[in-house]
Amino acid sequence: MTKAKIGLIGLGTMGAALALNIAEKGFPIAVWNRTTEVTRRFHAQAGALADRVVPTESLAELVAAIAPPRAIVLMVPAGPAVDDQIAALAPLLGPEDLVIDAGNANFHDTDRRAAAGLPMRFLGMGVSGGEEGARHGPAIMGGGARADWDRIAPVMEAIAARAEDGTPCAAWMGEAGAGHFVKTVHNGIEYADMQMIAEVYGLMRDGLGMPAAAIGETFAAWNRGTLKSYLVEISAAVAAASDPLTGAPMLDVILDAAGQKGTGRWTAIEAQHLAxxxxxxxxxxxxxxxxxxxxxxxxxxxxxxxxxxxLELALPELEAALIAGKILCYAQGFAMIEASGRAFGWRLDLPGIARVWRAGCIIRSAMLNDMASALAEDPSRNLVLAPFFAERLQAAIPALRRVVAQGVLHGHALPALGAGLGWFDLMRTGRGTANMIQAQRDFFGAHGFDRLDGQDNHHGPWAMAG
Known part of the structure; x- marks a missing residue:
């Protein structure tokens, strides 16, 4: 039997979809799942792709089915399960074999594994797009040694989503945990984008009294313009949907308590560490x-x-506010990625990251083409200062300001849109109010401060009075 090109462990929803994608692109794949019946059922249901799938019933059989040097993708829950799987594979693999963690790992775990002196090669790989993306084309963010990425790049580029220009949305991000870090920031932006859309939905529902169907039509119209993106597209679809049990709008029967898997929280935690x-x-x-x-x-x-x-707001104002919020949110995310490169010594390609996010992933958006161009001009410049986006912000900020002001005055919770506006106002204020904070710190802790006339580490007169 012809040896498999690659192996995959973990045939849950994402693993099964990714395995079928790999097989469909012409790469024979060996698969294993801890529950043997799951493996057998997956193979039986693979249809025309079954002849490219090698089902195995032990790790030793999986390893034997793959052509050396082997590459094995792990699609198991993040955390201890990954360490356990690596430990189980270690006696079976050689020093040139490659294990790829494609789960939602914390990048610190990926850094630790990369530095652990494992008896095999190791890559951490962020995969975004949900089940549909895994099956038909995700965005893929690789992290680890460049030579290891280059080995599997032909497979990953073949299964990845394609941007409108035909470029595969799969790329090497940097060393060690860089791929999982970029995926974490992606998920943080995803949280923010979803929240801002939800806030605008709330303004339409509770402020303007619009029914769900009309809200869906509005999102659909916006998706044909500057806001064209996957999240706006699906927001239109869910607003238009009806509950098959009651016939009521689907949104009107869904409990308003949002779940999360923690990756957005990781983004917030790491941002604090990176300042x-x-x-x-x-x-x-x-x-x-x-x-x-x-x-x-x-x-x-x-x-x-x-x-x-x-309240009284025009729909074009809400659209412009969402455009401004989206630009501000992405600008913060890319600035965080740029800061991580300096902190961790990663050679991160910011325009390349924007290009990877153009298709396949949850935050894919028409804006990312222009973001990639702006970042290519100057990766260290905040996106809000790039001429293209500065002009769009100047046009949209008045609407964001009015939306936030009217929303707050009329009791609407707008935490994300309000935070974006507050950050923008900080960013456009040449002389802010942190001089008061520095004076306070010096008063109670003698921390010192710099003066406008250039004198450094100065103390105020309150120190002499004491």
Whole structure:
């Protein structure tokens, strides 16, 4: 029998979809799952692709089925399960064999594994796009030794999504945990993008009294313009959908408590370590946490009265506000990635990352083409200062300011849109108010401060008075 080109462990939803994608692109693949019946059922249901799938019932059989030097993709839950799987494979693999963790790993775990002196090669790989992306074309972010990525790049580029120009959305991000780090920031931006869309949905529903079907039509119209993106597209679809049980709008029967797997929280935590401000993402993570506190929110409504009230805003204002929020959010995310490159010594290609995100992943958006161009001009410059986006912000910020102001005045919770506006105003203020903070720090802790006249590490007169 012809040896498999690659192996895959873990035939859950994502693993099964990715295995079929690899087989469909012409690469024979050996698969193994801890539960043998799952492996057998997967092979039986592979249809016309079954002849490119080699089902195995032990790790030794899996390894034997792959042509050396072997490459094995792990699609198992992040955390200890990955370490356990690596430990189980270690006695069976040689020093040139390659294990690829393609799960939602914390990049610190990937860094640790890469530095652990494993008896095989190791890559961490971020994969975005959900089940549909895994099956028909995800965005892929590789991290580890460049030579190891180059070995598997033909397979990964073949299965990846394609941008409109035909470029595969798969690339090497950098050493060690760089791929999983970039995927983490992707997920943080995803949280923020979803939250801002939800806030605008709330303004239409509670502020303008629009029914779900009309909201769906509005999102669909926006998706034909500057906001063209996967998340706006699916927001139109879910707003237009009806509940098959009651016939009511689907959104009107869904509990308003959002789940999360923690990757957005990781983004917020790492941003604090990097001193990289990402307030839109942090607000989105906080909003998800608050959404789960149903009893407290209901008690708050009973004590203080229902929040959202009717208001007057035009739909073009809401569209412009969402455009501004999206630019601000992505600018924060790319600035965080740029900061991580300096902190961790990664050679991150920011325009390349924007190009990888153009298709396949959850945050794919028409804006990413222009972001890639702006980042190529100057990767160290914040996106809000790139001429293309500065002009669009100048046009859209007045609408964002009015939307946030009217929303707050009428009791609408707009944490992400408000955080974006607050960050923008900080970024455009040449002389802010941190001089007061520096004076306070010097007063109670003698931390010193720099003066406008150039004197460094100065102390105020309160120190002499003491």
């Amino acid at each position: 990289a401000p990402i307030p839109v993402i942090e607000a989105a993570v906080a909003a998800r946490n608050v959404s789960a506190r149903l009893d407290e929110r209901r008690a708050g409504e009973a004590r203080f009265g229902a929040g959202p009230q009717a």
